Amino acid sequence: MLRAEINELLTKTDPGTPMGELFRQYWIPALLAEELRENDCPPVRVKLLGERMVAIRDSDGRYGLIDEFCAHRGASLWFGRNEGSGLRCPYHGWKYDVTGQAVEIPSEPEHSNFCAHVKLTSYPLVKIGDVLWTFMGDPAKQPPLPEFEFALVPPERTYTSKRWQECNWLQAFEGGIDSSHVSWLHSGGLKSDPLFKGTKGNEYNMGDLKPYFEVADAEGGLFVGARRNAEEDTYYWRITPWVMPCFTMVPPRGDHPVHGHFWIPIDDENCWAYSFDYHPVRALTAEEVQAMKDGHGVHSENIPGTYRPAANKDNDYLIDRAAQKRGDTYSGVKGIAIQDSSLQESMGPIVDRTKEMLVSADSGIIKARQKLKKAVEALRDKGTTPPGVDPAHHHVRSAAVVLPRDASFVEACREDLSVREGVRQSSV
Protein backbone atom coordinates (compact mmCIF):
# COMPACT_ATOMS: atom_id res chain seq x y z
CA MET A 1 0.00 0.00 0.00
CA LEU A 2 1.24 3.44 -0.87
CA ARG A 3 -0.38 6.72 0.11
CA ALA A 4 -2.01 8.56 -2.80
CA GLU A 5 0.32 11.55 -2.57
CA ILE A 6 3.41 9.31 -2.69
CA ASN A 7 1.98 7.43 -5.65
CA GLU A 8 1.53 10.74 -7.44
CA LEU A 9 5.01 11.89 -6.43
CA LEU A 10 6.64 8.80 -7.95
CA THR A 11 4.56 8.44 -11.10
CA LYS A 12 4.33 11.97 -12.54
CA THR A 13 7.30 12.99 -14.67
CA ASP A 14 6.20 16.04 -16.68
CA PRO A 15 8.39 19.16 -16.49
CA GLY A 16 8.21 20.78 -13.07
CA THR A 17 7.21 17.63 -11.20
CA PRO A 18 9.63 16.32 -8.54
CA MET A 19 10.02 12.92 -10.22
CA GLY A 20 10.34 14.65 -13.58
CA GLU A 21 13.21 16.66 -12.15
CA LEU A 22 14.80 13.47 -10.84
CA PHE A 23 14.68 11.85 -14.29
CA ARG A 24 16.22 15.02 -15.70
CA GLN A 25 19.40 14.37 -13.67
CA TYR A 26 20.26 11.31 -15.78
CA TRP A 27 21.24 10.39 -19.29
CA ILE A 28 18.30 8.32 -20.52
CA PRO A 29 17.60 6.38 -23.72
CA ALA A 30 15.76 8.64 -26.17
CA LEU A 31 15.52 6.33 -29.16
CA LEU A 32 17.33 3.50 -30.88
CA ALA A 33 20.18 4.38 -33.20
CA GLU A 34 18.41 2.42 -35.94
CA GLU A 35 15.67 5.07 -35.96
CA LEU A 36 18.12 7.59 -37.42
CA ARG A 37 19.93 5.27 -39.80
CA GLU A 38 21.81 7.74 -41.98
CA ASN A 39 22.72 11.37 -42.39
CA ASP A 40 19.81 13.58 -43.51
CA CYS A 41 17.28 10.83 -42.79
CA PRO A 42 13.71 11.85 -41.93
CA PRO A 43 13.25 13.33 -38.47
CA VAL A 44 11.59 11.19 -35.80
CA ARG A 45 8.95 12.38 -33.36
CA VAL A 46 10.02 11.72 -29.78
CA LYS A 47 8.02 12.28 -26.60
CA LEU A 48 9.88 11.87 -23.31
CA LEU A 49 8.95 12.95 -19.79
CA GLY A 50 5.90 14.73 -21.21
CA GLU A 51 7.84 16.84 -23.73
CA ARG A 52 7.43 16.58 -27.51
CA MET A 53 10.53 16.80 -29.64
CA VAL A 54 11.99 15.71 -32.95
CA ALA A 55 15.24 13.80 -33.25
CA ILE A 56 17.46 14.46 -36.24
CA ARG A 57 20.76 13.34 -37.73
CA ASP A 58 22.14 16.07 -39.93
CA SER A 59 24.27 16.03 -43.09
CA ASP A 60 27.42 15.80 -40.97
CA GLY A 61 26.23 12.91 -38.81
CA ARG A 62 25.49 15.10 -35.78
CA TYR A 63 22.51 14.09 -33.67
CA GLY A 64 20.06 16.50 -32.09
CA LEU A 65 16.85 16.46 -30.10
CA ILE A 66 14.90 19.70 -30.46
CA ASP A 67 11.48 21.13 -29.67
CA GLU A 68 9.03 19.60 -32.14
CA PHE A 69 7.38 22.87 -33.03
CA CYS A 70 8.71 25.69 -35.18
CA ALA A 71 9.28 28.94 -33.30
CA HIS A 72 7.45 30.86 -36.01
CA ARG A 73 3.86 29.56 -36.16
CA GLY A 74 4.13 26.33 -34.21
CA ALA A 75 4.06 23.88 -37.10
CA SER A 76 5.51 20.44 -36.39
CA LEU A 77 9.07 20.10 -37.58
CA TRP A 78 8.41 16.43 -38.20
CA PHE A 79 7.29 17.66 -41.62
CA GLY A 80 10.67 19.37 -42.01
CA ARG A 81 13.27 18.89 -44.72
CA ASN A 82 16.48 17.51 -43.22
CA GLU A 83 19.19 18.82 -45.55
CA GLY A 84 22.22 21.05 -45.68
CA SER A 85 23.17 20.53 -42.01
CA GLY A 86 19.79 21.52 -40.62
CA LEU A 87 16.07 20.91 -40.42
CA ARG A 88 13.91 23.33 -42.40
CA CYS A 89 10.23 23.92 -41.60
CA PRO A 90 8.40 23.48 -44.88
CA TYR A 91 5.80 26.11 -43.94
CA HIS A 92 7.92 29.28 -44.29
CA GLY A 93 11.43 27.91 -44.61
CA TRP A 94 12.82 28.56 -41.12
CA LYS A 95 15.83 26.31 -40.61
CA TYR A 96 17.40 24.99 -37.40
CA ASP A 97 20.61 23.15 -36.59
CA VAL A 98 20.90 20.17 -34.21
CA THR A 99 21.14 22.49 -31.21
CA GLY A 100 17.83 24.16 -32.08
CA GLN A 101 19.59 27.33 -33.19
CA ALA A 102 17.81 29.05 -36.08
CA VAL A 103 20.30 29.32 -38.97
CA GLU A 104 18.03 30.68 -41.71
CA ILE A 105 14.87 32.77 -41.62
CA PRO A 106 14.15 33.52 -45.28
CA SER A 107 11.64 36.29 -44.66
CA GLU A 108 14.27 38.43 -42.89
CA PRO A 109 16.77 40.69 -44.66
CA GLU A 110 19.95 38.97 -45.79
CA HIS A 111 22.25 40.08 -42.96
CA SER A 112 19.60 40.42 -40.24
CA ASN A 113 20.73 39.35 -36.76
CA PHE A 114 17.20 38.16 -35.87
CA CYS A 115 18.15 34.61 -36.74
CA ALA A 116 20.85 34.51 -34.06
CA HIS A 117 18.22 35.38 -31.44
CA VAL A 118 15.93 32.46 -32.22
CA LYS A 119 16.71 29.14 -30.56
CA LEU A 120 14.43 26.23 -29.83
CA THR A 121 14.83 24.17 -26.68
CA SER A 122 17.18 21.32 -27.45
CA TYR A 123 18.84 18.45 -25.64
CA PRO A 124 22.07 16.63 -26.45
CA LEU A 125 21.71 13.31 -28.26
CA VAL A 126 24.64 10.92 -28.13
CA LYS A 127 25.07 7.45 -29.62
CA ILE A 128 26.48 4.85 -27.24
CA GLY A 129 25.97 1.27 -28.36
CA ASP A 130 22.61 0.75 -30.07
CA VAL A 131 21.00 3.59 -28.17
CA LEU A 132 20.79 7.36 -28.59
CA TRP A 133 20.93 8.91 -25.13
CA THR A 134 19.76 12.31 -24.04
CA PHE A 135 20.12 14.51 -20.99
CA MET A 136 17.06 16.72 -20.42
CA GLY A 137 18.22 18.57 -17.32
CA ASP A 138 20.16 21.72 -16.58
CA PRO A 139 23.12 21.81 -19.01
CA ALA A 140 25.30 23.13 -16.19
CA LYS A 141 24.70 19.88 -14.31
CA GLN A 142 25.17 17.49 -17.23
CA PRO A 143 26.90 14.38 -15.85
CA PRO A 144 29.49 12.28 -17.67
CA LEU A 145 28.11 9.89 -20.30
CA PRO A 146 26.57 6.58 -19.20
CA GLU A 147 28.83 3.55 -18.85
CA PHE A 148 26.48 0.57 -18.81
CA GLU A 149 28.31 -2.54 -19.98
CA PHE A 150 25.64 -3.58 -22.51
CA ALA A 151 26.19 -0.31 -24.37
CA LEU A 152 29.98 -0.38 -24.27
CA VAL A 153 30.79 -3.91 -25.47
CA PRO A 154 31.66 -4.33 -29.18
CA PRO A 155 28.59 -4.17 -31.45
CA GLU A 156 28.63 -7.90 -32.26
CA ARG A 157 28.09 -8.73 -28.58
CA THR A 158 24.98 -6.67 -27.97
CA TYR A 159 21.40 -6.22 -29.19
CA THR A 160 18.75 -3.76 -28.03
CA SER A 161 15.07 -3.51 -28.87
CA LYS A 162 12.26 -1.36 -27.62
CA ARG A 163 8.51 -1.55 -27.27
CA TRP A 164 5.73 0.80 -26.33
CA GLN A 165 4.15 -0.10 -23.00
CA GLU A 166 0.79 1.49 -22.34
CA CYS A 167 1.10 2.26 -18.64
CA ASN A 168 3.05 4.42 -16.23
CA TRP A 169 6.78 3.75 -16.02
CA LEU A 170 6.74 2.80 -12.32
CA GLN A 171 4.48 -0.24 -12.57
CA ALA A 172 6.51 -1.48 -15.55
CA PHE A 173 9.79 -0.94 -13.70
CA GLU A 174 8.52 -2.65 -10.55
CA GLY A 175 8.10 -5.84 -12.57
CA GLY A 176 11.84 -5.73 -13.21
CA ILE A 177 12.75 -6.13 -9.55
CA ASP A 178 9.95 -8.56 -8.73
CA SER A 179 11.77 -11.90 -8.80
CA SER A 180 8.93 -13.91 -7.37
CA HIS A 181 6.73 -13.73 -10.48
CA VAL A 182 9.21 -15.54 -12.71
CA SER A 183 8.45 -19.04 -11.51
CA TRP A 184 4.77 -18.43 -12.23
CA LEU A 185 4.14 -16.07 -15.08
CA HIS A 186 7.23 -17.02 -17.07
CA SER A 187 7.38 -20.70 -16.16
CA GLY A 188 6.57 -21.74 -19.73
CA GLY A 189 9.49 -19.70 -21.05
CA LEU A 190 11.99 -21.43 -18.80
CA LYS A 191 11.16 -24.67 -20.60
CA SER A 192 10.91 -23.46 -24.17
CA ASP A 193 12.36 -20.01 -24.84
CA PRO A 194 15.59 -20.35 -26.87
CA LEU A 195 17.20 -17.55 -24.86
CA PHE A 196 16.31 -19.08 -21.48
CA LYS A 197 16.04 -22.84 -21.71
CA GLY A 198 18.40 -25.67 -20.90
CA THR A 199 20.29 -24.45 -17.85
CA LYS A 200 20.88 -25.93 -14.45
CA GLY A 201 19.62 -22.71 -12.92
CA ASN A 202 16.19 -23.30 -14.47
CA GLU A 203 15.97 -26.62 -12.64
CA TYR A 204 16.72 -24.89 -9.36
CA ASN A 205 14.20 -22.19 -10.28
CA MET A 206 11.40 -24.65 -10.89
CA GLY A 207 12.43 -26.96 -8.06
CA ASP A 208 11.74 -24.38 -5.38
CA LEU A 209 8.73 -22.16 -5.93
CA LYS A 210 9.01 -20.39 -2.58
CA PRO A 211 12.22 -18.41 -2.70
CA TYR A 212 13.67 -16.43 0.17
CA PHE A 213 14.52 -12.81 -0.58
CA GLU A 214 17.25 -10.49 0.57
CA VAL A 215 17.39 -6.80 -0.29
CA ALA A 216 20.67 -4.93 0.03
CA ASP A 217 21.59 -1.33 -0.61
CA ALA A 218 23.97 -0.55 -3.43
CA GLU A 219 25.66 2.74 -4.23
CA GLY A 220 23.51 3.29 -7.29
CA GLY A 221 20.34 1.58 -6.11
CA LEU A 222 19.74 -1.93 -4.84
CA PHE A 223 20.62 -5.57 -5.19
CA VAL A 224 17.64 -7.89 -4.81
CA GLY A 225 18.66 -11.48 -4.12
CA ALA A 226 16.31 -14.44 -4.42
CA ARG A 227 17.59 -17.69 -2.99
CA ARG A 228 16.28 -21.15 -3.64
CA ASN A 229 17.40 -24.55 -2.49
CA ALA A 230 20.10 -25.99 -4.76
CA GLU A 231 21.97 -29.01 -3.39
CA GLU A 232 22.02 -30.33 0.16
CA ASP A 233 24.42 -27.69 1.44
CA THR A 234 23.99 -24.90 -1.10
CA TYR A 235 21.53 -22.26 -2.25
CA TYR A 236 20.91 -21.01 -5.78
CA TRP A 237 20.96 -17.19 -5.73
CA ARG A 238 19.54 -14.98 -8.46
CA ILE A 239 20.65 -11.41 -7.94
CA THR A 240 19.00 -8.47 -9.69
CA PRO A 241 20.70 -5.09 -9.67
CA TRP A 242 18.71 -1.88 -9.92
CA VAL A 243 20.46 1.35 -10.83
CA MET A 244 18.35 4.41 -10.24
CA PRO A 245 16.06 5.50 -11.63
CA CYS A 246 15.00 2.71 -13.99
CA PHE A 247 17.80 0.34 -15.07
CA THR A 248 17.50 -3.30 -14.11
CA MET A 249 19.26 -6.48 -15.17
CA VAL A 250 17.82 -9.98 -15.16
CA PRO A 251 20.00 -12.64 -13.51
CA PRO A 252 21.62 -14.71 -16.28
CA ARG A 253 20.96 -18.31 -17.22
CA GLY A 254 23.89 -20.52 -18.18
CA ASP A 255 25.86 -19.07 -21.08
CA HIS A 256 22.82 -17.36 -22.58
CA PRO A 257 23.28 -13.64 -23.17
CA VAL A 258 22.50 -11.41 -20.20
CA HIS A 259 19.45 -9.21 -20.44
CA GLY A 260 17.95 -6.19 -18.84
CA HIS A 261 15.77 -3.15 -19.25
CA PHE A 262 15.24 0.55 -19.02
CA TRP A 263 11.72 1.90 -18.49
CA ILE A 264 11.54 5.43 -19.80
CA PRO A 265 8.48 7.62 -19.27
CA ILE A 266 6.91 8.91 -22.47
CA ASP A 267 4.22 10.64 -20.44
CA ASP A 268 2.40 9.66 -17.28
CA GLU A 269 0.40 6.89 -18.96
CA ASN A 270 2.95 5.45 -21.40
CA CYS A 271 6.55 4.33 -21.32
CA TRP A 272 9.21 2.79 -23.51
CA ALA A 273 10.57 -0.57 -22.45
CA TYR A 274 14.13 -0.81 -23.76
CA SER A 275 15.30 -4.40 -23.63
CA PHE A 276 18.86 -5.48 -24.21
CA ASP A 277 20.83 -8.68 -24.45
CA TYR A 278 24.60 -8.84 -24.45
CA HIS A 279 27.42 -11.19 -23.73
CA PRO A 280 30.47 -9.77 -21.97
CA VAL A 281 33.06 -11.93 -23.74
CA ARG A 282 31.68 -13.35 -26.97
CA ALA A 283 29.75 -12.34 -30.06
CA LEU A 284 26.06 -13.15 -30.08
CA THR A 285 25.38 -16.04 -32.42
CA ALA A 286 23.23 -15.60 -35.51
CA GLU A 287 20.63 -17.86 -33.91
CA GLU A 288 20.55 -15.76 -30.76
CA VAL A 289 20.14 -12.50 -32.69
CA GLN A 290 17.40 -14.04 -34.81
CA ALA A 291 15.60 -15.22 -31.68
CA MET A 292 15.77 -11.70 -30.26
CA LYS A 293 14.45 -10.22 -33.52
CA ASP A 294 11.66 -12.79 -33.46
CA GLY A 295 10.57 -11.55 -30.03
CA HIS A 296 11.98 -14.29 -27.81
CA GLY A 297 13.58 -13.73 -24.43
CA VAL A 298 12.88 -10.25 -23.11
CA HIS A 299 12.17 -8.86 -26.58
CA SER A 300 8.84 -8.51 -28.35
CA GLU A 301 7.49 -9.16 -31.80
CA ASN A 302 6.44 -5.70 -32.92
CA ILE A 303 4.03 -4.61 -35.65
CA PRO A 304 6.35 -4.14 -38.65
CA GLY A 305 7.55 -0.56 -38.97
CA THR A 306 6.53 0.29 -35.41
CA TYR A 307 7.61 -0.29 -31.86
CA ARG A 308 4.14 -1.43 -30.81
CA PRO A 309 3.96 -5.11 -29.89
CA ALA A 310 1.87 -7.24 -32.24
CA ALA A 311 0.14 -8.61 -29.14
CA ASN A 312 -1.28 -5.57 -27.42
CA LYS A 313 -4.26 -4.31 -25.43
CA ASP A 314 -6.36 -3.85 -28.56
CA ASN A 315 -6.32 -7.58 -29.30
CA ASP A 316 -6.23 -8.82 -25.71
CA TYR A 317 -2.58 -9.73 -26.22
CA LEU A 318 -3.64 -12.61 -28.52
CA ILE A 319 -4.37 -14.66 -25.43
CA ASP A 320 -4.52 -18.37 -26.23
CA ARG A 321 -6.58 -20.23 -23.63
CA ALA A 322 -5.79 -23.60 -25.22
CA ALA A 323 -2.04 -22.98 -24.87
CA GLN A 324 -2.68 -21.98 -21.28
CA LYS A 325 -4.56 -25.21 -20.64
CA ARG A 326 -1.83 -27.29 -22.28
CA GLY A 327 0.76 -25.59 -20.05
CA ASP A 328 2.70 -24.03 -22.93
CA THR A 329 2.25 -20.68 -21.24
CA TYR A 330 1.07 -19.97 -17.73
CA SER A 331 -1.15 -16.99 -18.54
CA GLY A 332 -2.07 -17.89 -22.10
CA VAL A 333 -0.04 -14.95 -23.39
CA LYS A 334 3.02 -15.74 -25.48
CA GLY A 335 6.46 -14.27 -24.79
CA ILE A 336 8.13 -13.03 -21.62
CA ALA A 337 7.82 -9.34 -22.55
CA ILE A 338 4.12 -9.48 -23.39
CA GLN A 339 3.35 -11.68 -20.40
CA ASP A 340 4.67 -8.81 -18.31
CA SER A 341 3.12 -5.95 -20.26
CA SER A 342 -0.31 -7.59 -20.45
CA LEU A 343 -0.58 -7.76 -16.67
CA GLN A 344 1.10 -4.43 -15.98
CA GLU A 345 -1.17 -2.64 -18.46
CA SER A 346 -4.20 -4.44 -17.00
CA MET A 347 -3.63 -2.49 -13.77
CA GLY A 348 -4.70 0.68 -15.62
CA PRO A 349 -2.63 3.59 -16.91
CA ILE A 350 -1.44 4.47 -13.39
CA VAL A 351 -2.18 1.77 -10.86
CA ASP A 352 -3.92 2.92 -7.70
CA ARG A 353 -1.40 1.78 -5.11
CA THR A 354 -3.64 2.78 -2.21
CA LYS A 355 -5.61 -0.38 -3.03
CA GLU A 356 -2.76 -2.86 -3.24
CA MET A 357 -1.97 -5.45 -0.60
CA LEU A 358 1.74 -6.10 -0.63
CA VAL A 359 3.38 -8.98 1.19
CA SER A 360 6.84 -9.16 2.64
CA ALA A 361 8.11 -10.90 -0.51
CA ASP A 362 7.56 -7.53 -2.19
CA SER A 363 10.31 -5.96 -0.07
CA GLY A 364 12.41 -5.12 -3.14
CA ILE A 365 9.57 -3.04 -4.51
CA ILE A 366 8.91 -1.43 -1.14
CA LYS A 367 12.57 -0.53 -0.73
CA ALA A 368 12.89 0.79 -4.29
CA ARG A 369 9.92 3.10 -3.80
CA GLN A 370 11.43 4.35 -0.58
CA LYS A 371 14.78 5.04 -2.27
CA LEU A 372 13.08 6.86 -5.12
CA LYS A 373 11.05 8.96 -2.69
CA LYS A 374 14.11 9.86 -0.65
CA ALA A 375 16.09 10.78 -3.74
CA VAL A 376 13.24 12.90 -5.12
CA GLU A 377 12.87 14.77 -1.83
CA ALA A 378 16.63 15.24 -1.35
CA LEU A 379 16.92 16.66 -4.85
CA ARG A 380 13.89 18.90 -4.41
CA ASP A 381 14.75 20.15 -0.92
CA LYS A 382 18.56 20.20 -0.92
CA GLY A 383 19.65 19.82 -4.53
CA THR A 384 21.33 16.49 -3.71
CA THR A 385 22.55 14.56 -6.76
CA PRO A 386 20.71 11.22 -6.73
CA PRO A 387 22.31 7.77 -6.82
CA GLY A 388 22.86 6.37 -10.30
CA VAL A 389 24.04 9.63 -11.89
CA ASP A 390 27.71 8.79 -11.32
CA PRO A 391 28.84 6.47 -14.15
CA ALA A 392 30.73 4.41 -11.57
CA HIS A 393 27.30 3.23 -10.39
CA HIS A 394 26.64 1.78 -13.86
CA HIS A 395 29.38 -0.84 -13.60
CA VAL A 396 27.10 -3.55 -12.24
CA ARG A 397 26.11 -7.01 -13.38
CA SER A 398 23.40 -9.44 -12.46
CA ALA A 399 24.47 -12.88 -11.27
CA ALA A 400 23.06 -16.38 -10.79
CA VAL A 401 25.30 -18.39 -8.52
CA VAL A 402 25.34 -21.36 -6.17
CA LEU A 403 26.70 -20.49 -2.73
CA PRO A 404 27.23 -22.34 0.54
CA ARG A 405 24.16 -22.01 2.72
CA ASP A 406 25.88 -19.80 5.27
CA ALA A 407 27.23 -17.32 2.71
CA SER A 408 26.01 -13.76 2.31
CA PHE A 409 25.45 -12.95 -1.35
CA VAL A 410 26.59 -9.38 -0.81
CA GLU A 411 29.96 -10.54 0.49
CA ALA A 412 30.39 -13.64 -1.63
CA CYS A 413 29.37 -12.04 -4.93
CA ARG A 414 31.06 -8.67 -4.70
CA GLU A 415 33.11 -9.39 -7.85
CA ASP A 416 30.32 -11.24 -9.65
CA LEU A 417 28.13 -8.14 -9.33
CA SER A 418 30.73 -5.84 -10.87
CA VAL A 419 31.77 -5.39 -14.48
CA ARG A 420 35.05 -7.19 -15.09
CA GLU A 421 36.44 -6.70 -18.55
CA GLY A 422 37.21 -9.98 -20.30
CA VAL A 423 35.44 -12.04 -17.64
CA ARG A 424 32.14 -13.74 -18.44
CA GLN A 425 29.02 -13.33 -16.34
CA SER A 426 28.62 -15.44 -13.21
CA SER A 427 25.87 -17.85 -14.07
CA VAL A 428 24.70 -21.44 -13.77
Add this chain to the structure above:
Amino acid sequence: MSTTFRPILGSSCARATSAVEMRYRIDRPIRGRRGARIIALDAGADAIVTRISRNPWGHAHFLTLAGPVADVSGLGSDSVALRDTAGAPSSLLAELDDADVVIMVATTGSDAAAATIVGAACTVRAIMTAGLVIGERATVNATVAAIRPHARVLMVSGDEQDVMDVLSALRA
Protein backbone atom coordinates in the same frame (compact mmCIF):
# COMPACT_ATOMS: atom_id res chain seq x y z
CA MET B 1 -21.22 -26.84 -31.46
CA SER B 2 -20.22 -24.28 -28.84
CA THR B 3 -20.42 -20.59 -29.53
CA THR B 4 -17.57 -18.24 -28.63
CA PHE B 5 -18.91 -14.94 -27.39
CA ARG B 6 -16.90 -11.85 -28.14
CA PRO B 7 -16.96 -9.08 -25.51
CA ILE B 8 -18.35 -5.78 -26.72
CA LEU B 9 -18.71 -3.51 -23.68
CA GLY B 10 -15.92 -1.13 -22.76
CA SER B 11 -15.46 -2.90 -19.45
CA SER B 12 -15.38 -6.37 -20.96
CA CYS B 13 -13.11 -5.87 -23.95
CA ALA B 14 -9.60 -4.68 -24.59
CA ARG B 15 -10.53 -1.09 -23.74
CA ALA B 16 -11.07 -2.11 -20.10
CA THR B 17 -7.60 -0.84 -19.20
CA SER B 18 -8.35 2.79 -20.09
CA ALA B 19 -8.30 5.44 -17.38
CA VAL B 20 -12.03 5.96 -17.91
CA GLU B 21 -12.84 2.31 -17.29
CA MET B 22 -10.41 1.99 -14.39
CA ARG B 23 -12.52 4.56 -12.53
CA TYR B 24 -15.09 1.80 -12.07
CA ARG B 25 -12.79 -0.40 -10.01
CA ILE B 26 -14.74 -1.26 -6.86
CA ASP B 27 -13.82 1.31 -4.28
CA ARG B 28 -14.33 -0.48 -0.99
CA PRO B 29 -11.62 -1.52 1.45
CA ILE B 30 -10.27 -4.98 0.73
CA ARG B 31 -10.18 -7.26 3.73
CA GLY B 32 -6.65 -8.27 4.42
CA ARG B 33 -3.95 -8.43 7.00
CA ARG B 34 -5.05 -8.64 10.61
CA GLY B 35 -2.09 -10.13 12.42
CA ALA B 36 1.29 -8.43 11.99
CA ARG B 37 3.66 -9.09 14.88
CA ILE B 38 6.76 -6.93 15.09
CA ILE B 39 9.40 -8.36 17.43
CA ALA B 40 12.58 -6.52 18.44
CA LEU B 41 15.55 -8.82 18.91
CA ASP B 42 17.98 -6.51 20.71
CA ALA B 43 18.21 -3.26 22.67
CA GLY B 44 18.71 -1.08 19.58
CA ALA B 45 15.73 -2.69 17.92
CA ASP B 46 13.67 -2.20 21.11
CA ALA B 47 14.13 1.55 20.78
CA ILE B 48 13.16 1.51 17.10
CA VAL B 49 10.09 -0.64 17.64
CA THR B 50 8.98 1.48 20.60
CA ARG B 51 9.29 4.67 18.55
CA ILE B 52 7.45 3.22 15.58
CA SER B 53 4.66 1.76 17.70
CA ARG B 54 3.52 5.29 18.57
CA ASN B 55 2.22 5.78 15.03
CA PRO B 56 -1.33 4.75 14.17
CA TRP B 57 -1.44 1.15 12.98
CA GLY B 58 -4.09 -1.41 12.22
CA HIS B 59 -3.93 -4.70 14.08
CA ALA B 60 -0.14 -4.81 14.52
CA HIS B 61 1.38 -5.83 17.87
CA PHE B 62 4.76 -4.33 18.73
CA LEU B 63 6.82 -6.57 20.99
CA THR B 64 10.21 -6.88 22.58
CA LEU B 65 11.96 -9.79 24.26
CA ALA B 66 11.21 -9.87 27.98
CA GLY B 67 14.59 -11.46 28.62
CA PRO B 68 17.46 -13.14 26.81
CA VAL B 69 16.92 -16.53 25.24
CA ALA B 70 20.26 -18.04 26.02
CA ASP B 71 20.18 -21.42 24.36
CA VAL B 72 18.06 -23.01 21.69
CA SER B 73 18.71 -26.59 22.53
CA GLY B 74 15.77 -28.30 24.11
CA LEU B 75 13.70 -25.15 24.28
CA GLY B 76 10.35 -24.64 22.63
CA SER B 77 8.32 -21.62 21.63
CA ASP B 78 7.20 -21.16 25.22
CA SER B 79 10.75 -20.18 26.16
CA VAL B 80 10.41 -16.84 24.40
CA ALA B 81 8.78 -14.37 26.75
CA LEU B 82 7.65 -11.12 25.21
CA ARG B 83 6.27 -7.84 26.39
CA ASP B 84 4.49 -5.17 24.46
CA THR B 85 5.81 -1.62 24.25
CA ALA B 86 3.68 -0.62 27.23
CA GLY B 87 5.39 -3.32 29.29
CA ALA B 88 2.55 -5.83 29.44
CA PRO B 89 3.79 -9.44 29.31
CA SER B 90 2.94 -11.77 26.48
CA SER B 91 4.29 -14.98 25.00
CA LEU B 92 5.38 -16.08 21.59
CA LEU B 93 2.76 -18.83 21.54
CA ALA B 94 -0.03 -16.40 22.27
CA GLU B 95 1.18 -13.89 19.72
CA LEU B 96 1.50 -16.46 16.95
CA ASP B 97 -2.04 -17.66 17.51
CA ASP B 98 -3.57 -15.20 15.09
CA ALA B 99 -0.45 -13.82 13.40
CA ASP B 100 -0.20 -13.72 9.60
CA VAL B 101 3.29 -12.20 9.38
CA VAL B 102 6.13 -11.86 11.88
CA ILE B 103 8.67 -9.14 11.35
CA MET B 104 11.87 -9.45 13.34
CA VAL B 105 13.67 -6.13 13.79
CA ALA B 106 17.33 -6.22 14.71
CA THR B 107 20.41 -4.03 14.95
CA THR B 108 23.55 -5.40 16.56
CA GLY B 109 24.02 -8.04 19.24
CA SER B 110 20.68 -9.62 18.45
CA ASP B 111 19.44 -12.62 20.31
CA ALA B 112 20.22 -15.36 17.79
CA ALA B 113 18.52 -18.02 19.89
CA ALA B 114 15.32 -15.99 19.93
CA ALA B 115 15.48 -15.54 16.14
CA THR B 116 15.91 -19.29 15.73
CA ILE B 117 12.94 -20.12 17.95
CA VAL B 118 10.70 -17.44 16.45
CA GLY B 119 11.64 -18.57 12.93
CA ALA B 120 11.05 -22.24 13.68
CA ALA B 121 7.72 -21.54 15.38
CA CYS B 122 6.59 -19.53 12.35
CA THR B 123 7.71 -22.22 9.92
CA VAL B 124 5.68 -24.85 11.79
CA ARG B 125 2.62 -22.60 11.70
CA ALA B 126 3.17 -21.48 8.08
CA ILE B 127 3.49 -17.86 9.13
CA MET B 128 5.52 -15.59 6.86
CA THR B 129 8.67 -14.17 8.43
CA ALA B 130 10.66 -11.09 7.55
CA GLY B 131 13.85 -9.72 9.04
CA LEU B 132 14.68 -6.03 9.00
CA VAL B 133 18.24 -5.38 10.09
CA ILE B 134 18.99 -1.72 10.68
CA GLY B 135 22.57 -0.50 10.66
CA GLU B 136 25.60 -0.12 8.46
CA ARG B 137 26.37 -3.37 6.65
CA ALA B 138 29.78 -3.86 8.25
CA THR B 139 28.39 -3.57 11.76
CA VAL B 140 25.43 -5.90 11.33
CA ASN B 141 27.01 -8.80 9.43
CA ALA B 142 26.77 -11.13 12.43
CA THR B 143 23.13 -10.22 12.98
CA VAL B 144 22.32 -10.78 9.32
CA ALA B 145 23.96 -14.19 9.40
CA ALA B 146 22.01 -15.13 12.52
CA ILE B 147 18.65 -14.09 11.12
CA ARG B 148 19.09 -15.18 7.48
CA PRO B 149 18.04 -18.83 7.97
CA HIS B 150 14.86 -17.78 9.75
CA ALA B 151 13.54 -14.90 7.67
CA ARG B 152 11.94 -15.60 4.30
CA VAL B 153 12.62 -11.97 3.46
CA LEU B 154 15.63 -10.12 4.75
CA MET B 155 16.29 -6.43 4.31
CA VAL B 156 19.43 -4.73 5.50
CA SER B 157 19.25 -0.98 5.69
CA GLY B 158 20.97 1.97 7.22
CA ASP B 159 17.67 3.74 7.60
CA GLU B 160 15.14 3.16 10.37
CA GLN B 161 12.48 4.66 8.10
CA ASP B 162 12.55 1.35 6.20
CA VAL B 163 10.73 -0.31 9.09
CA MET B 164 7.94 2.25 8.86
CA ASP B 165 7.75 1.91 5.09
CA VAL B 166 7.61 -1.87 5.15
CA LEU B 167 4.92 -1.90 7.83
CA SER B 168 2.88 0.72 5.98
CA ALA B 169 3.20 -1.17 2.69
CA LEU B 170 2.08 -4.36 4.44
CA ARG B 171 -0.92 -2.58 6.01
CA ALA B 172 0.29 -3.62 9.47
